[in-house]
Amino acid sequence: MSASATSASDAPVLRRGLITISVMLATIMQVLDTTIANVALPDMVGDLDASQDTINWVLTSYIVAAAIATPVTGWLADRFGRRELFLTCIVGFTATSLMCGMAWSLPSMVGFRLLQGLFGASIVPLSQTFLLDINPKEKHGQAMAMWGAGIMVGPIIGPTLGGWLTETLGWRWVFLVNLPIGIIAFLGCVTSLPAVARRARGFDFFGFAMLSLGVGALQLMLDRGAEVDWFSAVEIWIELGLCLTGFWVFTMHLAMNRDTFIDPKIFADRNFLTGLVFIFIIGIILLASLALLPPMLSKLFNHPTILTGLVMAPRGVGTMISMILVGRLVQLIDARVLVVAGLSLTSLSLYMMSGFSPQMDDHLIIWSGVIQGLGLGLVFVPLSTVAFATLPSNFRTDAASLFSLVRNLGSSIGISMVTVLLTRNTQINHSELSQFVNPFNPNLRALSPQAAQGDPSALSTIDQLVNQQALMISYVNDFKLMMVVTLCAIPLALLLRKPKASAGEAPQVHMD
Known part of the structure; x- marks a missing residue:
């Protein structure tokens, strides 16, 4: 140098x-x-x-x-x-x-x-x-x-x-x-x-620990939520509590201390x-x-x-x-x-x-x-x-x-x-669209008479279409x-x- x-x-x-x-x-x-x-x-x-x-x-x-x-x-x-x-x-x-x-x-x-x-x-x-x-x-x-x-x-x-x-x-x-x-x-x-x-x-070890707690708990909650059905699982509530606690304590620590x-x-x-x-x-x-x-x-x-x-x-x-x-x-x-x-x-x-x-x-x-x-x-x-x-x-x-x-x-x-x-x-869209799949619907009879008559294979095909549209x-x-x-x-x-x-x-x- x-x-x-x-x-x-x-x-x-x-x-x-x-x-x-x-x-x-x-x-x-x-x-x-x-x-x-x-x-x-x-x-x-x-x-x-x-x-x-x-x-x-x-x-x-x-x-x-x-x-x-x-x-x-x-x-x-x-x-x-x-x-x-x-x-x-x-x-x-x-x-x-x-x-x-x-x-x-x-x-x-x-x-x-x-x-x-x-x-x-x-x-x-x-x-x-x-x-x-x-x-x-x-x-x-x-x-x-x-x-x-x-x-x-x-x-x-x-x-x-x-x-x-x-x-x-x-x-x-x-x-x-x-x-x-x-x-x-x-x-x-x-x-x-x-x-x-x-x-x-x-x-600032305390500040870093609190921010790490908040960030880590938030990332775990976001990544794990879909697997455990979100707030129906105790794990997610614990991670949410740790996340809020970490961020709140870090914010207060940041506002009241100089050496952060x-x-x-x-x-x-x-x-x-x-x-x-x-x-x-x-x-x-x-x-x-x-x-x-x-x-x-x-x-x-x-x-x-x-x-x-x-x-x-x-x-x-x-x-x-x-x-x-x-x-x-x-x-x-x-x-x-x-x-x-x-x-x-x-x-x-x-x-x-x-x-x-x-x-x-x-x-x-x-x-x-x-x-x-x-x-x-x-x-x-x-x-x-x-x-x-x-x-x-x-x-x-x-x-x-x-x-x-x-x-x-x-x-x-x-x-x-x-x-x-x-x-x-x-799930909501599938439930709403399924209401129209009934033998009294003229559109269903025109599209698939077999489904309107209750044929299982025809109904399965219609269900796939309903799933596709709902998605x-x-x-x-x-x-x-x-x-x-x-x-x-x-x-x-x-x-x-x-x-x-x-x-x-x-x-x-x-x-x-």
């Missing part, structure tokens, strides 16, 4: 390019693992000697560990150094991916996934911090476009890539695919990442606070819609996994196009205008999705996906830029960890919400709900304010 200190934003263009590529490889690797393993669960059951109920702990352990470890990223970065922490996380995540690919039983897999979640938790917030640090303010929009592309496209291609790997190479390659990516990312980062000066911070591991001054920044609300909503819309579409295409349209991925791929194309354009537009157009335009396009796509029917082809699904990708990209980049624009640079790592945590919580809540509504509305109506209701949530978020854009010309200096780093 040279003895002279220079601003991170003064890094040479080639150095910035290498840092960006290396950091984004690590980010995509981590983000992919939030969805890539989902489709491989059925194949894991036999090899790991697990049941359909217990195999879900492969996902739960990763989600809960990552959620608990994310908020402490800022303290760890200050205590051990951002560069050192990031490199450690890449090595740990890659190594635990190898262990997951070699797992021999369910307990070993859950343990390795737990470690994988702990190591991966800091990768996304640190990558955002690095990209903000190494770029001058006028290029923050383009930097966030690159970062947002990895964050948003990763979950979209995850199920498709996971399905292809599982079908062609086996489920273990869902994890082993991280090895070459992790090695390349590590080599790029170790040769290019600048070292940032460390600063001593005491660790998250500086409460962060929440005094209106742009950042509004950005947290927005990213929570984006989390709901992005992953909730991704959670709905694959099973809908499989159950109602009989699409195999590969075709489902191809139908959903244009959504990622729309996002990439939007990211490329908005990275430059954010310098010319008020970010609030871009956010409103993005939310409006997202609402339009959800309105189009509310017109889905089992008799249609894939064109409406593809075009609504492209429009939604364009809309979410228009929101994500200016939001990620403006949320940090008025925040002092010394708060960036803490703020980025909170940004990622709130996005992940929004995703978990959104997925649980639409899944619960889908299940319950399907489709439930999907449509979920899309309408997400559309309403998106429309309600538009007025929040008025709370954002334009950043001043100088909103905090970039941190000082030592360049090679």
Whole structure:
């Protein structure tokens, strides 16, 4: 390292390019693992000697560990150094991916996934911090476009890539695919990442314990709720009580103490606070819609996994196009205008999705996906830029960890919400539609005289049609709900304010 200190934003263009590529490889690797393993669960059951109920702990352990470890990223970065922490996380995540690919039983897999979640938790917030640090303010929009592309496209291609790997190479390659990516990312980062000066911070163990309790209990409740029928189970009530207790005690602790591991001054920044609300909503819309579409295409349209991925791929194309354009537009157009335009396009796509029917082809699904990708990209980049624009640079790592945590919580809540509504509305719709299946209904007699006369096979066919329509109506209701949530978020854009010309200096780093 040279003895002279220079601003991170003064890094040479080639150095910035290498840092960006290396950091984004690590980010995509981590983000992919939030969805890539989902489709491989059925194949894991036999090899790991697990049941359909217990195999879900492969996902739960990763989600809960990552959620608990994310908020402490800022303290760890200050205590051990951002560069050192990031490199450690890449090595740990890659190594635990190898262990997951070699797992021999369910307990070993859950343990390795737990470690994988702990190591991966800091990768996304640190990558955002690095990209903000190494770029001058006028290029923050383009930097966030690159970062947002990895964050948003990763979950979209995850199920498709996971399905292809599982079908062609086996489920273990869902994890082993991280090895070459992790090695390349590590080599790029170790040769290019600048070292940032460390600063001593005491660790607020009580505050961290309370926040971890709240976040962990919430994630467990959301992940386990559907399996145990929600509030009919004592487990969910216990987790809800622990969640409320943890968040309440942490909030009081944050308000009354100065030496907390998250500086409460962060929440005094209106742009950042509004950005947290927005990213929570984006989390709901992005992953909730991704959670709905694959099973809908499989159950109602009989699409195999590969075709489902191809139908959903244009959504990622729309996002990439939007990211490329908005990275430059954010310098010319008020970010609030871009956010409103993005939310409006997202609402339009959800309105189009509310017109889905089992008799249609894939064109409406593809075009609504492209429009939604364009809309979410228009929101994500200016939001990620403006949320940090008025925040002092010394708060960036803490703020980025909170940004990622709130996005992940929004995703978990959104997925649980639409899944619960889908299940319950399907039952309600089936009950209501079944009332019309009777011998006195002329439409039934015209469609199937045998069913009207009580023929069992004909009635079974009619019941399948009723199930199909009930499920489709439930999907449509979920899309309408997400559309309403998106429309309600538009007025929040008025709370954002334009950043001043100088909103905090970039941190000082030592360049090679």
